Amino acid sequence: MTAEVGDKAPDFTLRSQTGDEVTLSQYLGKKWVVLQTHVLSFTGG
DSSP: OOOOTTOOOOOOEEEOTTSOEEEGGGGTTTOOOOOOOOOOOOOOO
């Protein structure tokens, strides 16, 4: 299954920068949420 722009995301839990647990469902109907991922790679030099 491939996600497309505009698809609904499943509910999930992440830790905020303050260490609190935040779920996607906390914002349902209250705010627009953009989930963005970043690939992090380290290279020598």
